[in-house]
Amino acid sequence: MKPLKRLVENVEPHFAEGGKWRKYWPLFDGFATFLFTPGHPTHKGAHIRDGIDLKRTMAMVILAMVPALLLGMYNVGYQHFLAIGEQAAFLDIFLYGMWKVLPLVIVSYGVGLGVEFVFCIIKGHQINEGFLVSGMLIPLVCPPDLPLWMLTVAVIFAVVIGKEVFGGTGMNILNVALTARAFLFFAYPADLSGDKVWISGVGDQVVNGYTGETALAQFAKTGGEVAGMGGQSFASQADFLWAGFIGLIPGSVGETSTLAILIGAAILIFTGIGSWRIMASVALGGLAMGYLLNGFSGSFPDNGYLAIPPYSHLIFGGFAFGAVFMATDPVTASQTPSGKYIYGFLIGVLAVIIRVLNPAYPEGMMLAILFMNVMAPLIDHYVVQGNINRRLKRVKLATHG
């Protein structure tokens, strides 16, 4: 480490004020602070500071996503071999999945960080760590066989239009990863919906009984007696729910396993990084709306989605992933404590409304979060206004009473 430290310290003057590579200082700073924590002491204000910084925060979020990533990799292989009807060993299954998922992760990070570096050099900013999380979120919400060029276009769109035009990390209105996902969904709908995109490497060689419908669509059609998903069949509704909870059903890379996501949620809540207020209220909102709509299932027998057990909304699709990793993005969520409850609850409500009443969109969660991202400042405005009104009322009492 010593020689490396010396190297960093030796080249630093070239990037400092007046150095010949001053322009590339953000680049140097990005790498230097990745290798070594910055050695800056405090100058004004509090003389000591909390050990935490944005790098540590982002590292924790990535750590929380690792269970979902690993299980996602395994599941990509698992679904593939089931669909083509082949037996495979555990390691083969995992390696297949890794072979499919890793390029997505690498391209997402490579392209996204590349764009960030360019913007930082142009603007002379330091590299912000925001994309470290977005770069992992994006592959986790994509189908495993997504062409890499599409991913590239989506990442560039999300970073430039979703974030940099607003001023970079901390300034964006919409969640960056969801901006990428929404871009893909609306720009290349054929590659992000339909029967085959959720399972990797299936051409025409599928097993008998293969079905590519989403879990909720299955549920809605059969009213609980589930035949199967992808290449697997289920004996009972409980088996199906269990598979959905563990994550061994087709879907986007990282969002199938509710269990892995819950482990992530536990890490985020325990470390104090993720807002439990938002996570809990999203779940509550989803359940509340689910039960409400479920009450109308007798009146509208044509819509099978009304009859779905309401709690299954929390297990299938992107609901859990969105609640834990997307809705909690502090930059795009409500910032006030009570605003977070409202924001989260409405995300849950909207996601279920879209899923049940407009089943043509399997992306209820994505749309709900993006919509509430836009509404979050409005929620905060009213929460803050409430505080202001209480203060004004107190002044009035003091002057008249």
Added chain:
Amino acid sequence: MAKTIHLNKGLDIRLVGEAALKTEPASASDTVLIKPTDFVGIKPKTLVQAGDEVLAGSPLFFDKNNPEVIVVSPVSGEVVEIVRGPKRVLLGIKILADKTVRSLQLPQIDVQSADAETLIKFLCSHGVWAFIRTKPFDAVAFPDIKPSAVVVCGFDSAPLAPSVEFLLQGKEEAFKKGLEVLSKVSGRKVHLTTHAKANNAGWANAFSGTENVVFSGPHPAGSVSVQLHHIAPLNKGDFAWYVQAEDVARIGTLVSESRFDGSRRIALTGSSINNPMYLDAVIGSSMAALLKDQKMADTEFGNRVISGNVLTGDKVGQDGYLGFYHHQVTVIPEGKHREFFGWAAPGFDKFSLSRTFFSWITPSKKYALTTNMHGEHRAFVVTGEYEKVFPMNIFPVHLLKAIHNGDIEQQENLGIYEVSPEDFALCEFVCTSKIESQAMVRAAHDLLYGEWVDSRKEPVHH
């Protein structure tokens, strides 16, 4: 039965180097520096020149905005230097102190029979009024404005802060007298605040004419603005008074012994001090005198000598001087070290409000924190952090945004008059993006205070 107010929000930063409850006389301070810069928003005008002989209690300077209030010398000796900065701004009055303090003999005053006006004049002209400060702004109180509340805080909750009970040891009678005077000049009952966990939790009941309010919970429970927020919230135009407990005793001594007591017991704290303890020194003591008998830790990047505590104190250096209101000196190691992959390390040695470092395993461990920033300045990203250490019904982030935008109406709406810069010290400490919010609040207060002073529009003659 005293009222108890429980505060859940806040943070006690557990540091190494708490002062042991023993005290010694400090080495005689050869020079003493009284700094007008320790007073908020003043326009100082000096009353002495280099070469003048002064006694403890002799006038040194006054504020042109608040000319009745005189700041006096804490020691006897010779004025050796009038320290001036750019544009001849008065930065300090340096006095070469005598070995034994000779006090200016003041006229006798009877608190019982004197009316409030006479008493106020007496306190103003003999140096103790300068210890009465106001919320908002933390400026010296204007004698002609009656306060909306008076708070004397009986504890200090800041990191490594001294035990206020120990600071008052032997001065109980003077303290009692001081409370009586405060009550008389303010025309209000004095709120004497204590902490549920401190030894003096019950002692506050012993003082008649005061109302004891007990607080419980972590720092900043000892912040007067936090206390006022829960006792008697400030509206625009209100001024509350607050006085540090030892300075209340100083007021008591002035009226009962007819002399200005310039002594100041301080806590010498911090991980770089080998023998953290208390010292009986004087206001404005030199760090050289205070640290003379201490062996400082030999650290890679040297030590930082702070007058005050680690959250709100001033970096004065080893050749600096004790701040006018400070009763604590903290010495901690400078932290300019770079740590290899520090963001990924387990971090058993890192203190954090979050549980992102494995230091959560040791919830009662004390830390020898350095001055390292632990990161770089970033745009504001993480929400909900400040709220965890801000025990007031105020939105700290939105208030800071209003300050950042220069929107005074919104600042007032969001409670700018109820906060002090020190209330944001913990926000600054916990901030993931390393945003320095104390200075922002200070700047906002300076602007508002300046406007308020101008609005008084009284021609100043002296």
